[in-house]
Amino acid sequence: MGESVLKTLVVEDDYQFKELITDILKQTGKLNYQIQHATTLKEAFELLDNNEAFDLAILDLHLPDSSGLETVQRLRAYNKELPILVLTGQREERFAQRALEAGAQEFLLKEEVLPGLLLRSMRYAVERKHTEERLKESEQRQKAILDSVQVGIFVIDPEGHTIVETNPAALAMIGKTREEVIGRICHEFVCPILEGKCPLDKTSKTVDRSERELICSDGSLLPILKTVATINLNGKKHFLESFLDITQIKEAQVFLEKSRQKLEQEVGKRTKELEKAKNQWESTFDAVPDLIMIVDQNFNIIRANQAVAAHLKTTPRLLVGQKCFQLLHESKSIPENCPHLQMLKDGAHHMAEMTEKSLNSDLLLTASPLKDSDGKVYASVHVARDISALKKAQRRLSEQVDFMRALVEAIPYPVYLKNTQGKFTDCNRAFAQMYGKEKSEILGLNSFDLAPQELADKHYQTDQALWKNRKSQIYEAKIISGKNKQLDVIINKAVFHDSDNNPLGIVGVVVDITERKRMAAQLIKAQRLDAIGQLAAGIAHEINTPTQYIHNNIEFLGEAFENVFGTAVSSPESNDDKPHENSTASSKNGNPVLCAKEDFQGLSIDIKDALDGCLEGIERISAIVSSMRYFSHPGTDHKAPIDVNNALEHAITVSRNEWKYYADVKTQLDQDLPYLEGYAAPLNQAILNLIVNAAQAISQVLGENPKEKGLIHIKTQRLGQTIEIKITDNGPGIPEEILPRIFDPFFTTKEVGKGTGQGLALVNAIVVEKHGGNIEVETEIGKGTSFIIQLPVE
Structure with a gap:
């Protein structure tokens, strides 16, 4: 409802009464009432179907x-x-209550329609409806309260006295699970002596702070203080039974x-006083919970309802003739x-909020x-x-908003809100x-105003x-800062919503x-250098083996060539086609070397084998050096094409002494x-770590x-x-x-000094975070383990 316009739908088939309402509303002060009429309920529905946004309906029953x-x-x-x-001619208070239960927000007798009372009732109806909407928003908070309170609670269907809801405090008291309680008869746990003759046979009955006993799971009886009230749950009345240990x-x-007992006596006394004061007109006047007084031009109270008397601890009769400001x-x-003072000045409706310490x-x-018949204001x-509860709620809401704002400001991480x-x-x-920038410079901008x-x-x-899937997002991106x-x-x-x-x-x-990320890159580099250092001794051993047999073959070749050429020099007259029988020569170490033709043929075969062995050793050394160079290359800061099979072969070569x-x-x-x-250097490190592991x-x-030896099986394949x-x-x-912990940093099962706990953590960081891939583990005790890396091609 706006502050200056109230769109009102009047559903009334009595023309004169309709005109009366219209005249009253037109004579009001600051509020501008836009009125639409309907003489039947069908006409009212048609107006509502025409997208008329009404703030209030005044309805004849x-x-x-x-x-x-x-209706x-x-x-x-x-x-x-x-x-x-609702407007009606029936005076019965019960009828008014039934109208409110049927969906009305306010009830007013036709014959009691006064300008001030009508306007107040209209405003009260709108405010009550708004209050009902706010109550809906509080249902979730009420559920949280139900679960957090330390009082046991049962919600009971009155027809069969079965438990339809409970809370953790109740389950803890009786030592049962929720499944063991829901659907059971309440007397199995509370008030066993009353089973079959429960006094709560109607939803209009309640129990207030009654001592009972609660049956625990071990059979013991727990004394409790029980309260039973009636609540509406899913359109049906239920018992709300709360009990305190x-x-x-x-x-x-x-x-x-x-x-x-004292409370009952006081309630009885007040009840008798109210019953004595009732009459035909006051039954409606006193039913209103607000403090209502008729005040004349001299601020004297002409009449007051029971609510005023109750607040001032007196009777309505004793209030008559006293000054309102002195009492209130x-x-x-x-x-x-004072709104009455302002009303006397301009004859219009006025409103004000005040805090009364005397009434707390x-x-x-x-x-x-x-006004009288001449239009003159007389009262x-x-x-x-x-509105204490409302003001308290507003203050609490304001405090929560201030707290959340301070909390967000204190968070060191940048936080922002965007609209739709x-x-x-x-x-x-x-x-x-x-x-x-300053905060004021950012508000109203969009991402295109702040980023390339x-x-x-x-x-x-x-x-x-x-906006499309409404699910929260977490992703990595780049931002250009103000510097x-x-x-x-x-x-x-994430998306946030209204109520x-x-x-x-x-x-x-x-x-x-x-x-x-900079530290992660340094860690990967340091890990790679550490791995090179750890593998250095093994690689040196791998190079030393082919170097040794190259050295031995070269020594053999030196001796062989010396003997061959020495024989040739000592027999210059010999015929190549007819070697001297039994001709001999001495080797460097004194052993005779046969120089017959067939001896030269055998020697040439040995020389070729020796040369082949040298070439094989050189190729082996070259492969080890090539793999070492490939593995120790620092790589680049950007992604580049990687031959995965080639990377695996180099890792196998470099780690050979380990396996x-x-x-x-x-x-x-x-x-x-x-x-x-991908990134070659980090990926090589990850592969090497898994092979060594x-x-x-x-x-x-x-x-x-x-x-005997074990087996390491390495397989690659493309899957989409x-x-x-x-x-x-x-x-x-x-x-x-x-x-679950093998990828945690610094987690290791190795002895102190034999593992840092960084190997698999680094593998996970390289595969998942740096390459957007996935790593899975399949293992079986006594049979082995498989690490499966899946990397996106692009």
Whole structure:
């Protein structure tokens, strides 16, 4: 409802009464009432169907096409949001209650329609409807409260006394699970002696603070203080049974009983006073919970309802003739913002809020003029409504908003809000500082105002995807800061909604990971250098072996050539075709060398074998050096094509001294693998770590100087747009209890000094974070483990 216009639908078939309402509304002061009429319920439905946004409906219960409470029910069913003010000629208070239960927000007798009372009732109907809507929003909070309170609670279906809902406190008291309680008869747990003769046979009955016993799962009886009230649940009345463990407060039982008796006496006394004061007119007047007084021009009380008398602890009769400001405000002078004072000045309706310390209440005061037949104001209808709960809720809400705002400002991470149009509506100090701007300079901008086109396009695309699937997003991106520095960040975004679950905007949190990524790159480099250092001795040994037999072959070749050429020099007259029989020569070490033709032929074969051995050794050394150069290459900061099979072969060569004593390596490499777009140096490190881990796992099983070897099987294949690398060993396997932790940094099962716990953590970081891939582990105790790496081709 706006502050200046109230669109009102009047559903009334009595023309004169309709005109009366119209005249009253037109004579009001500040509020402008836009009125539409309907003489039947059908006409009202048609107006509502024409998208007329009414703030209030004034409804006659007796129409040509509908009569009685059915009229309220039909209108409420047709439009669940529209506030309804019921007009009728029936005075019965029970009838008024039934109208409210049928869906009306306010009830007014036709013959008692006064200008001030009508306006107050209209405003009350609208405000009550708004209150009902706010109550819906609090249902989720009520559920949280139900689960958090330390009082046991049962919600009971009155028809069969079966438990339909409970809370954790109740389950803890009786020692049962939720499944063991829901659907059971309440008397199985509470008040067993009353089973079959429960006093709560009607939903109109309640139990207030009654001592009972609760049956626990072990059969013991727990003394409790039980309260039963009636609530509406899913359109049906239920018993809300709450019980408190009073084992520790049993000593106060006598005091509580006396207090209860005193309370009953006081309630009885008040009830008798109310019954004596009732009459035909006051039955409606006194039913209103607001403090209502008729006040004349001299601020004297002409009449007051029972609510006023109750607040002032007196009777309505004794209030007549006294000054309203002296009683209500306990003041000797008239308050400057008194609505009755303002009404006397301009003859219009006025409203004001006041805090009354004497009543310990916040009040909403309204004064509506009463005029005589000449149009002269002679009094006002003075209404005071206790809005203490509303003001308290507003203060708490304001405090929560201030707390959340301070919390967001204190968070070191940049936080922002966007509306559905993609414009920034709020942000914290860290977000503004990231872009080198003041907060006021950012509000109203969008991503294209803060980021280059390419980066802004990505932000826009992720926002659109978020609006579509409504699921939170976490992704890595780049941002150009206010200092024109490129930052690597992780952005966490989600959609936030209003109370009707309509999307209002996007909230995002930005985490700067630039330094983290730099440190990760340094860690990978350091790990690679550490691995090179650890493998250096083994590689030296691998190079030394072919070097040794190259050296031996060259020595043999030197001796062979010396003997051959020495024989040739000592026999210059010899005929090549006819060698001297039994001719001999001496080798360098004194051994005779036969120089017959067939001896030269045998020697040439040995020389060729020696030369082949030298070439083989040189090729072996060249392969080791090539693999070492490939592995130790620092790589680049950007992705480049990688031959995965080639990387595996180099890793096998470099790590040979780690596995050759304990295992054989079998490869099954897909020769049709495409090149992988990635970072070569980190990927080589990850592959090497897994091969070395496999060799070490097998060595744990075989021990020192094994009589047999294990097996490391390495396989590659293409699966769609993914390259899969599978490295399998037949080691001991990984125990189930440590499997979830193997990729945690610094976690290791090796002895102190033999492992840092960084190997698999680094593999996970390289595969998942740096390449956007996936790593899985298949293991079986006593049979071995497989590490399966899946990398996207692009």
